[in-house]
Structures are given as structure tokens and as C-alpha cells.
Amino acid sequence: MRELFELRGREPELLFSPYCWRVRLALAHKGLDFVGRPLRFTDKAELAFSGQQLVPVLRDGETVVHDSLAILRYLDERYPERPLIGDELAASRLLLIERFAQFSLPLALLRLLVLRIHASLDPVDQAYFRQSREQRFGMSLEEFADAGAGREQFEQALKPLEALLARQPWLDGAAPGGADFLIGGFFFWAWCLGEQPWAEDSAVGVWFRRLLAGYEAHKGPVYRAVRP
């Protein structure tokens, strides 16, 4: 049995962690079945078997792997069909792309999404989320949140993606690959929480629809929080 331990909101169907989405997208891409094990932030004890406390964790028979990039690497080693990472040079460039994305996309999105995340959590998670994030930000969630500034910053961060996707269908070229799933996870984060801070008819918007359709063809409709 293959199990993906991931983050859930109030409803167990509401999956929004961008790093967990990377793994869902990669598993669907390879056509690998799995059972989702949605956990709350405060269900960390259930991850003790993995020797650490963060989702995503993949348990594949006897093998346990955590960290989204490590899971993608594991999947390529164990299931080489439809590779995600590529050769050594492609792998190094994927790491750099991941770093560029990590330093530009999530902070912008978080300013847009943070209150929506809080509102979508199980009540038992809300106090944990508020306390841990307010400590990290050094201010209250309400002070940190700035949907307008987040949108604007995200729009800036989309420019390199928009420029590339205007000339090719996938970030990884003619077919989807690791770069599409690593970056796509951030888009599913916003999407599942009921936001879409990109234009439907932009190159990025068309790419996201393609990514969503590919995933849904394998796994069925994605559960999306209703916009309040």
C-alpha cells in the first residue's frame, strides 16, 4: 500500500499544502495509486513513524520518505517511467528553479491567503496556526495579511513563468515534469483555498488549467473551498 500523509483543513477533503500538492501531482503524473492520509497541523504525533514532524510523508510499503523533493527523487528511482527530475545537469537546474520559486512565490501568496487559511482550518488547528505564524512573522495574522500587496507581489513573481509559458506548453518543455509540479504546488495552494490570483487567459492561466485537467483525469475533481 502507498500512503501520502498530507495537510487538511476543516474538511478532510480540503488539501492545500503546496508541498503536498507537489507530491500528489507527481504521483498522478506517474499513474501511481495512493491513499491520502489527511492530517491536521496538530496531528503531528501520527507522523512519528517518519522520524520528523512535517508533511508530506510518503509511505510506500516498507519505505518512508519525507520532504517533497526527496519524495520526487525516490519516485524516479523506484518508478523510472515518466521521469520527474532528469539527469544530473537537469537535476541541478531543477534545484535552482525550486530556490528561485521558493524565494519569490510563497511569501507573496501567504500575504494573500493567510486569513483564508486560518478560516479554513479545523478549530483545533487555529490556535496552533495563529501562534506559530505570528511568532514567525513577528506580528499578528491580521497585520501580516495584505491581499492587495500579495497579489501585486505575486504578479511580479509570475513574470518569468509567463515569459516561458508564452513559448512552450509546460515549464519543462513539450511535456510536464518536475519543474511543473514543484511550482504548480503553489498554484494549487491558492486554487484549493478559493483564490486565483492569475488571469485565466494568461499563459500561466492556460498552463494551470492544463495541469489541473491532467491531475483530475487521474484523480477526479479537486475539492475547492467555497469563497466566503
Place this chain on the structure above:
Amino acid sequence: MRELFELRGREPELLFSPYCWRVRLALAHKGLDFVGRPLRFTDKAELAFSGQQLVPVLRDGETVVHDSLAILRYLDERYPERPLIGDELAASRLLLIERFAQFSLPLALLRLLVLRIHASLDPVDQAYFRQSREQRFGMSLEEFADAGAGREQFEQALKPLEALLARQPWLDGAAPGGADFLIGGFFFWAWCLGEQPWAEDSAVGVWFRRLLAGYEAHKGPVYRAVRP
């Protein structure tokens, strides 16, 4: 004969175009000899043979190629040893890296460098540079210049590079490749103009020294404008 048409300052030895440096670094990496043809901004007529007006232009026997990325691709096709680009997947990822770099590094550097560039040009180029840039920026060079803000923005933009170079010697992994030269060009731009807006002992600083040493081993010392 192999000739590289590139941009020069007041002194013909002062080469500072980041896009021309990409090609110099790539040629040195492949161990290919060439003659530099340094041009002023206002020497555009000398590029007429290339059918367009921008440096870098490489003339390699009968072949003429312009645009830094196109020149790197040409070099790999014609001289496959020590490849720059890699396979199709690696090539697509290099394009995305180039876009991420292009949208984060040069604008920050330009705010830091613009007055230094102006001061380093041949007098016949200064009026052209001022007029064309002031039209692009919608303000005077002096209003656009902001060394402090440029440094700060550049420091932010270095973070993904710093994170990767803390774990591997080159952006392209164990050996230098296209990503190192495409991004390295921006560092030579600042360096040749007498600036170094990165810490000498940072991972990025160590990487730049390595890049510089590799280049100078082939081509001799890089001419650097004296700091005013």
C-alpha cells in the same frame, strides 16, 4: 577567424555588457580562441553585417550569430565538447533560470550601476546612453539611480543563488555550465565597473572568484574600471 563584437567603455579594454560576458565566459569554457571587437553604443553601423543592432554578435568564419542564448546554442552545435546547454529537459530548465535571473538581477544592478556606466562611456556614447535610458525609465538617470536600494534589491535577488551555492560549487552542479555563464555575466557587469555588491566570503562570492579565475586562466586578467 572567430570574432566577438561586444560593448566597450571609454577604454577599449573596459568590457561590461552582461550579455557579452556570457559569451566570453562560454568561449573560454570551451577553450575557443577569438578576437574581441569592442564597439561603442554609437558604432552600431559596424554591426550591419549581422542584420540587427545589438551586441553580442559572434562571427565564426562564415557564420554570424547574435543574441547570447543563440550564440551558446550555436557553440554547442558546432563545438560539442564541454557542453553548455544539455539535453532538451536541461535546455528548457536553463531557459526558465534565465527568465528568473533576468526578472530579478539586472534591474537591481542597474539602479546601482547606471551613473557609473554613464561615467565610464566614451563621451560620444554618453548622450545616446542618457537619452535612450531616460526615455526607457521615464526619468533622469540621476532620479533612477539609487545605489542603496539597488544593493538591497540585489541582495534579495541573490538568495536563491546563495542557497544553491552553499551546497554545490557551481550553479550547474559539480562543473560549470550554461547557468553559471548566463547568470555570471551580470556579476562581471558589476565587477568590471568597479563594484562588488556581494560579500567576498559568501557562497556567491566564492563562486564568482572561481568563475573569474577559470576565465582569467584562459584569457588573462580582466580589465576593471578604477573606482572613482
